[in-house]
Amino acid sequence: MNYREESLKKHAEWRGKIEVVPRVEVDTREKLSLAYTPGVAEPCLAIQKDIDKSFELTRRWNTVPVITDGTAILGLGDIGPEAGMPVMEGKCALFKAFGDVDAIPLCIRSKDTDEIVKTIELLAGSFGGINLEDIAAPRCFEIERRLKEVLDIPVFHDDQHGTAIVVSAALLNALKLVGKEMKNIRAVVNGAGAAGISIAKFLLRMGAGDVVVCDRKGILGGETCFNDAQREMAKISNHTGLCGALADAMRGADVFIGVSGPNCVTKEMVHSMAEQAIVFACANPVPEISRGDALEAGAAVVGTGSSEQPNQINNVLVFPGLFRGALDVRASDINFEMMIAAAEAIASCVSEEELGRDYILPYAYDLKAHRAVAAAVSLAARETGVARK
Numbered sequence: 001m002n003y004r005e006e007s008l009k010k011h012a013e014w015r016g017k018i019e020v021v022p023r024v025e026v027d028t029r030e031k032l033s034l035a036y037t038p039g040v041a042e043p044c045l046a047i048q049k050d051i052d053k054s055f056e057l058t059r060r061w062n063t064v065p066v067i068t069d070g071t072a073i074l075g076l077g078d079i080g081p082e083a084g085m086p087v088m089e090g091k092c093a094l095f096k097a098f099g100d101v102d103a104i105p106l107c108i109r110s111k112d113t114d115e116i117v118k119t120i121e122l123l124a125g126s127f128g129g130i131n132l133e134d135i136a137a138p139r140c141f142e143i144e145r146r147l148k149e150v151l152d153i154p155v156f157h158d159d160q161h162g163t164a165i166v167v168s169a170a171l172l173n174a175l176k177l178v179g180k181e182m183k184n185i186r187a188v189v190n191g192a193g194a195a196g197i198s199i200a201k202f203l204l205r206m207g208a209g210d211v212v213v214c215d216r217k218g219i220l221g222g223e224t225c226f227n228d229a230q231r232e233m234a235k236i237s238n239h240t241g242l243c244g245a246l247a248d249a250m251r252g253a254d255v256f257i258g259v260s261g262p263n264c265v266t267k268e269m270v271h272s273m274a275e276q277a278i279v280f281a282c283a284n285p286v287p288e289i290s291r292g293d294a295l296e297a298g299a300a301v302v303g304t305g306s307s308e309q310p311n312q313i314n315n316v317l318v319f320p321g322l323f324r325g326a327l328d329v330r331a332s333d334i335n336f337e338m339m340i341a342a343a344e345a346i347a348s349c350v351s352e353e354e355l356g357r358d359y360i361l362p363y364a365y366d367l368k369a370h371r372a373v374a375a376a377v378s379l380a381a382r383e384t385g386v387a388r389k
Helices: 003-014 029-035 041-049 051-057 085-099 113-126 139-150 158-178 194-205 228-236 246-250 267-271 291-296 319-328 336-348 367-383
Strands: 063-068 102-107 130-132 155-157 186-190 210-215 255-258 278-281 301-304
Touching: 041 051, 063 085, 063 113, 085 102, 085 319, 085 367, 113 139, 130 139, 130 158, 139 155, 139 158, 139 194, 155 158, 155 319, 158 194, 158 255, 158 278, 158 301, 158 319, 158 336, 186 194, 186 246, 194 210, 194 228, 194 336, 210 228, 210 246, 246 267, 267 291, 278 291, 291 301, 319 336, 319 367, 336 367
Parallel strands: 063 102, 063 130, 130 155, 186 210, 186 255, 255 278, 278 301
Antiparallel strands: none
């Protein structure tokens, strides 16, 4: 199937992937009077007295916006908020299908950080959590940081943390297969945008021995850093002080993680890695190196972002269950402990008997995995004191 051509046809047929469906009947005078005026005045007054009642008397408790400014859409780049709408709608459909979370696409016509933060802050009273999506770096870091400071509901940038969680889950199982420990590995992350920096930070917090981050100009450090986030990353990574290009970083590395662009890794580069190397080439639609080439070059385990290949590394394993778990306990935040709980839950859904070089992650549509993530996240929220019910 030509997915692009067929998808365009189906989108014209669907005219949208989500819709609003009432949860109550309003087909009699009594029902209408309960759902709307005059009866609706009573819950309004109750919320006026105690704003937290909005989580009990409305659908706020289960509603999340999927918010973009259209600047980093699905590998397509800055194509505008309206052009990003099909992606946001798709994300909302996945929220509902896999987490039973009601999600609404919000595409903001602004690239101004202050405007975006203020817009979301003003709308936050309608939602139980905020999902940021496809906002370009470095602006995405600042937007998330500021929203976390002013809001008392979870704020989660999926391109950063969702990617880091699912990559880490895949790595936990891949390391089991090759008989290596997190504390002893050197990982190379190619791509120093939102996803790459978040993956690197996450792996370091998980206890990775060393992480080296590369961008187009090579290993991060000095003149290869283009923004504050990259400069901060350079300070905490690359413990041995490697310099040079991606090929230099990969020589002797145990793990390669690509969140960059197509065909930037050669067979020779993979061949230069350590024995039993792990290669996650996640660029879409064309990976950094093809699965076949990576295996031929000696990689022991290979994952990609493609649903057409084994070991698809896909954020959809993360965000539905993560938000389900956070919303269920009315969490005020999504912290590192909740995110590591999600990663470990995903990894645990592949049993010792099932685990193999072509199966390191559950499939994206595996409802068992989404339920496991939700349960683990709820528990971690309670244990870390951010749950409010």
